[in-house]
Amino acid sequence: MVGRTPLLVLSFFLAVLRIELGISHGCREERKALIDFKRGLHDPSDRLSS
Incomplete structure (x- = not known):
């Protein structure tokens, strides 16, 4: 068992x-x-910036 x-x-x-x-x-x-998905969103008020 040692081996x-x-x-x-x-x-x-x-x-x-x-x-x-x-x-x-x-x-x-x-x-x-998720980053690709976020880039595809339209966010004119920039609420998704963080």
């Missing part, structure tokens, strides 16, 4: 890293979509 411990730790680390990268990529895509 498996580094492999399990490495596997866990890689799984967490993959999840984190997937989440950050999804957030960037969502942010871009």
Whole structure:
């Protein structure tokens, strides 16, 4: 079992890293979509500036 411990730790680390990268990529895509949506709105009173 001692020989498996580094492999399990490495596997866990890689799984967490993959999840984190997937989440950050999804957030960037969502942010871009919201900015594109906001740019498409007509706001003559500039209430959506913030």
